[in-house]
Amino acid sequence: MTASELARWIRPVRRDVEKALKACVPPARVKPATIHRAMRYSLLAGGKRLRPLLCCAAAEACGGTVRQAMPAACAVELVHAYSLIHDDLPCMDDDDLRRGKPTSHRVFGEGIAVLAGDALLTEAFAVLARARPAARHTGADLVAVLAEASGSRGLIAGQVADLEAEGKKPSEPALYFVHAAKTGMLLRAALKLGGMCTGGSASRIATLDRFGFALGLAFQIQDDILDETQSVAKLGKTAGKDAAAGKMTFPALYGLPRSREMAARWTREAVHHLRPFGSKGDVLRALTERLLHRDH
Amino acid sequence: MTASELARWIRPVRRDVEKALKACVPPARVKPATIHRAMRYSLLAGGKRLRPLLCCAAAEACGGTVRQAMPAACAVELVHAYSLIHDDLPCMDDDDLRRGKPTSHRVFGEGIAVLAGDALLTEAFAVLARARPAARHTGADLVAVLAEASGSRGLIAGQVADLEAEGKKPSEPALYFVHAAKTGMLLRAALKLGGMCTGGSASRIATLDRFGFALGLAFQIQDDILDETQSVAKLGKTAGKDAAAGKMTFPALYGLPRSREMAARWTREAVHHLRPFGSKGDVLRALTERLLHRDH
Numbered sequence: 001m002t003a004s005e006l007a008r009w010i011r012p013v014r015r016d017v018e019k020a021l022k023a024c025v026p027p028a029r030v031k032p033a034t035i036h037r038a039m040r041y042s043l044l045a046g047g048k049r050l051r052p053l054l055c056c057a058a059a060e061a062c063g064g065t066v067r068q069a070m071p072a073a074c075a076v077e078l079v080h081a082y083s084l085i086h087d088d089l090p091c092m093d094d095d096d097l098r099r100g101k102p103t104s105h106r107v108f109g110e111g112i113a114v115l116a117g118d119a120l121l122t123e124a125f126a127v128l129a130r131a132r133p134a135a136r137h138t139g140a141d142l143v144a145v146l147a148e149a150s151g152s153r154g155l156i157a158g159q160v161a162d163l164e165a166e167g168k169k170p171s172e173p174a175l176y177f178v179h180a181a182k183t184g185m186l187l188r189a190a191l192k193l194g195g196m197c198t199g200g201s202a203s204r205i206a207t208l209d210r211f212g213f214a215l216g217l218a219f220q221i222q223d224d225i226l227d228e229t230q231s232v233a234k235l236g237k238t239a240g241k242d243a244a245a246g247k248m249t250f251p252a253l254y255g256l257p258r259s260r261e262m263a264a265r266w267t268r269e270a271v272h273h274l275r276p277f278g279s280k281g282d283v284l285r286a287l288t289e290r291l292l293h294r295d296h
Numbered sequence: 297m298t299a300s301e302l303a304r305w306i307r308p309v310r311r312d313v314e315k316a317l318k319a320c321v322p323p324a325r326v327k328p329a330t331i332h333r334a335m336r337y338s339l340l341a342g343g344k345r346l347r348p349l350l351c352c353a354a355a356e357a358c359g360g361t362v363r364q365a366m367p368a369a370c371a372v373e374l375v376h377a378y379s380l381i382h383d384d385l386p387c388m389d390d391d392d393l394r395r396g397k398p399t400s401h402r403v404f405g406e407g408i409a410v411l412a413g414d415a416l417l418t419e420a421f422a423v424l425a426r427a428r429p430a431a432r433h434t435g436a437d438l439v440a441v442l443a444e445a446s447g448s449r450g451l452i453a454g455q456v457a458d459l460e461a462e463g464k465k466p467s468e469p470a471l472y473f474v475h476a477a478k479t480g481m482l483l484r485a486a487l488k489l490g491g492m493c494t495g496g497s498a499s500r501i502a503t504l505d506r507f508g509f510a511l512g513l514a515f516q517i518q519d520d521i522l523d524e525t526q527s528v529a530k531l532g533k534t535a536g537k538d539a540a541a542g543k544m545t546f547p548a549l550y551g552l553p554r555s556r557e558m559a560a561r562w563t564r565e566a567v568h569h570l571r572p573f574g575s576k577g578d579v580l581r582a583l584t585e586r587l588l589h590r591d592h
Contacts, residue, residue, distance in 0.1 A: 028446065031473075032456040035448045044540040086414060091406035110387035111459050114410060118382060118417065125421045126443035129436040140425040140435025147422035152322065152331045154414040160328040163407050177327075 010053060013066055017052040018044070018072050021077060024127055025289040038108045038116035039123075043081045045099045050219075050291075055194035057283040059209050061274075064134065064198020071131035072142060072193035078124035079150050080186060086160060086210075087115040121150070134199035142193055142248060149189035157184025162247070166255060170248040176217075184216025185225070204276075210283070211273035218266035219291050222250040225259050227286040230296060267292045302582040307347060308533050309362055313348040313534065314340075316366050317373060318424055321416075324517075334404045334412035335419075339377045341395045346515075346587075347372040347482060351490035354504050357574040358572075360479050360494020367427035368438060368489035372418035376482060383455060411415045411423040417446070427434035430495035438489055443483035445471025454478025458543070466544040474544060479519070499574070505570035507580070515587050520545040528591060 001009075008067035021043055028037045052073035061067035088095040088103040089110060095103055105113035128142050148154060158181030165174055170285040198260050200208070228251050249258040297305075309450035317339055324333045346367035356366035384391040384399040385406060391399055401409035424438050444450060454477030461470055487504040496504070524547050547553040566584050 023518060030449070032448075032453050032460065034460065035452060035456045076413060082414075086410055089407075089410065091410060102367060105536075111385075114382055114385065114387060114455065115456055115459075117450050118378075118414070119452045121414065121417060122443050122447040122452070125439055128446060129439040129443060139434060140439065143421055143425035145441050147418050147425060151418040152328075153420060154325070156415045156418070157328050158413055160331045160408065164328065164330065213362065235364075243363050256314075 001286040003286075003290070006283065006290060009286075010018050013053060013056050014049055016066065016070065017056070017073055019158055020074050021052075024074050024123055027222060034108065034112055035115055035119055038104060038112050039119055041101075041107065042104050042116060043078065043100075043120060047099055049077060050287075051080055051190040052150055054187060054212075054215075054284070054288060055190040055288070057287060058194030058200075059198045061208075061277045061280045061284055062195045062200035064194075064197045064200075065257050066132060069197045071127050072188070072197050075124040075128040075142075075146055076186060076193065077188040078127065079146065079155070082117040083118035083150075083155055083159070083186075085113055085120070089113060092138045092163065093160070108198055119290045121204050123213070124150075124285055128193075131197060133197045136199050136201070137196040140199065141178040145196065146189055150160040152187075154181060156187035159187070161247040165248050168248075170253045174251065175248045175250065178251075179211065179217060183220040187216045187219065188212030203250055205250040207273060211270055214266050214270035214273060215288055215291070218263050218270055218288070219248045220234075221259055221263040221266065222292060222294065225256060225263065226250055226294075227294065228256065232279075246261055254294055262293055297578040299586070301459050302579065305582075309349060309352050311370055312362065312366065312447075313345050313352070315329045316370050317348075320370050320374060320419055326462075330408055331411055331414040331415055334400055334408050335415055337397075337403065337537070338381050338394075338412060339374065340402050340418060342399055345373060347376055347486040349583060350483060350508075350511075350580070351486040353583060354487040354490030354496075355494045357504075357573045357576045357580055358491045358494045358496035358500050359495075360490075361578065364430060365493045368442075368493050369444055371420040371424040371427075371438075372482060372489065374423065375442065375451070377414035377454070378413040378420070379446075379451055379482075381409055381416070385409060388455070388459065399574065409431055415553040420446075424489075427493060429493045432495050432497070432548060434544055438492055441488055441492065442485055443581040445481040450477060450481035450485075454481070455488055461544050464544075466549045468549065471544045471546065471549055475513060475546075476509070477517040478515040480509055483512045483515065484508030486585055503572055504570060507509045507566055510562050510566035510569060511587070512531070514559050514566055514584070516544045517555055517559040517562065518588060518590065520547055521552065521559065522590075522592065524552065559588055 025043055026036045028040060030036050055073040056066040056074055082096060087093050088098055088216045089105055096106055104116055125143055128146055129139055130140055131142055143170045144175045158178050161178045188209050191212045192205050195208050196294045266290055269287055274285050297460050321335045321339055323334045325335060326332050351369040351372055352362040352365045381400045384390050384394055385401055392402055400412055421439055424442055425435055427435055427438055454474050457474045487508045488501050491504050492499045563584055567581055570581050
C-alpha cells in the first residue's frame with residue numbers, strides 16, 4: 001500500500017472518528033457548562049487519532065467494518081484524552097502546552113481539569129457499553145479489556161513508574177516497563193477492541209495483541225527520539241522536556257543512533273506479526289511504517 | 297424491622313462486602329506497589345459502606361441474593377472511594393482528614409492521589425464487567441447505569457456545581473441540583489444495579505430509582521446538619537468546613553430546625569416509595585429510618 005493509498009484510507013475514517021467523538025460529549029450548553037467545555041476542549045483538540053485509526057484498521061483486518069468499530073475507537077480516544085489531561089497536571093508532568101494549545105489546567109484551573117479527565121474516562125465506558133459487538137464477544141468483554149488496559153496494571157502503572165523513575169538512574173527493565181505500560185497497553189487495547197467488535201477469533205485477537213506490543217515500543221522509541229530532536233512548533237508540546245526532567249528515555253539510555261535502530265527493529269517485528277492477515281493487514285502495515293517515519 | 301434485626305442483617309453483609317472489596321484491588325506487593333497501597337489505603341479505610349448495603353438490600357427486595365449483587369456493590373463503593381480522593385485534593389475541597397485518617401494526597405502526594413482515584417474508577421468498571429446479571433439485563437447495561445451516574449451529568453456535575461457555587465449566594469434550585477447530583481446519583485445507581493443484578497423488572501427498577509432520589513436528599517440534608525452540629529471525632533472528617541468555605545448547605549439556606557423537618561419529610565417520601573415491595577422492602581425501609589437518626 002502506497003503512502004497516498006494510506007492517506008486515502010485515513011481521510012474518511014478520521015472524519016468519521018471526529019464526528020463520532022463530537023457526539024460522545026454533551027454540547028457545551030448542557031449544564032454544568034464548564035465541564036462540558038473542558039471535556040470538548042481536550043477531546044476535540046485535533047491530534048493524530050492514532051488509537052481510533054488502529055482500532056478501525058484492526059476491525060477491517062478481521063473482516064469487519066469501520067462502522068462496527070466506531071464506539072470502541074471513540075472509547076479508546078476518550079481514555080487517551082483523559083490520560084493526557086491528568087499527565088499534564090502540575091502534580092504530574094506539569095506541562096503548559098499540548099497539541100499546540102495551553103493545557104486544560106492552564107485554561108480551566110486544576111479542579112476542573114481533574115474533573116474533565118475523570119468525566120472523559122467515565123464516558124469511555126459509557127460509550128463502550130453502548131457498542132454491540134458482532135459475535136463471540138459481549139459489551140462487557142469490551143469493557144473488561146479497556147478497563148484492564150487503563151487500570152493500575154496498565155496505563156496507570158506506566159504513569160506511576162514514570163513519576164517514580166524521575167531523576168533515578170535509567171535501567172533497561174524499568175524503561176521497558178514504563179513504555180510498555182504507558183503507551184503499549186492502550187494501543188493493544190485499541191487493536192484488540194477493533195478485532196472484538198467485528199467478531200474476530202481468539203487467535204486473531206491474540207495476534208493483534210502481539211502486533212500491538214511491538215508497535216507500542218516502536219512508537220514510544222520514536223516519540224522519545226522526536227522529543228529530543230524536534231522543535232516545539234512541530235510537536236505541539238514542550239520539547240526536550242523529558243531529558244530536562246531527567247526522565248528515562250531510549251535516547252538517554254542508548255543514544256540517538258542506537259535508538260533509531262531499535263525503533264526500526266521493533267517496527268519490523270510489528271509488521272512480521274501481521275502476516276496471518278495477508279492483504280487484509282495492509283492498512284495496519286502501512287500505518288506502522290508511517291509511524292516510524294513521522295516527524296511529529 | 298427493629299434496630300437489632302437490621303443490625304443482624306447488616307453485619308454479615310458488611311463482612312462480605314469488606315472481603316469482596318479487598319479482592320477488587322491487587323495486593324500492595326503487586327508492582328507498582330505505591331498505587332496499590334494508595335488504592336487500598338482509601339478503599340479499605342472503613343466507612344459505613346452505605347452504597348453497597350443499599351445495593352444488596354435492593355437485590356433482596358427484588359427477590360434476589362446479596363451474592364448476586366456483590367460485584368455491583370463493590371463497583372459502586374469503588375466509585376465512591378475515587379470521588380472522595382479527588383474531592384479532597386488541594387485543587388478541590390482541600391481536606392486533610394477523611395474517615396479519621398489523613399487524606400490520600402497528604403500520605404502519598406498529589407500525583408499518586410490523582411492516579412489512585414483514576415485507578416479505583418477504572419477498577420469499578422472492570423469489576424462490573426465481570427458481573428453476570430441474572431436475566432433481562434446484560435453486563436453492559438450495568439456499566440451504562442454506573443457510567444451515567446458517575447459522569448458529567450451525574451456525580452461530576454454535582455462536584456462542578458459545588459466548586460462553582462462556593463462563595464455565591466445559595467439558591468434553592470442550585471442547592472437541590474448539587475445535592476441530587478453529588479449524592480443522589482450514586483445512591484440511585486447502587487439501588488438500580490442491585491435490582492438489575494437479580495433480574496428486577498423495569499417497573500421495580502424505576503421504583504428503586506424514585507426511592508433513591510428521595511433517600512439521597514434525606515441523606516444529604518442530614519449530612520449537612522451533622523457537618524454543622526457534630527465534632528471532628530464523630531465525623532472522622534473536618535467539621536464545620538462547609539459553612540466556613542461559604543458552601544451551599546441546607547442549614548445555611550433554611551436554618552437547622554427547618555432542615556431537620558425537611559430531612560424527616562424526604563425520609564417519609566422515600567419510605568412511601570417502598571410500598572410495592574411489601575415486606576421484601578423491610579431492610580431498605582429500616583436502613584432509611586436509620587440514616588435519619590444517625591449521628592455521624
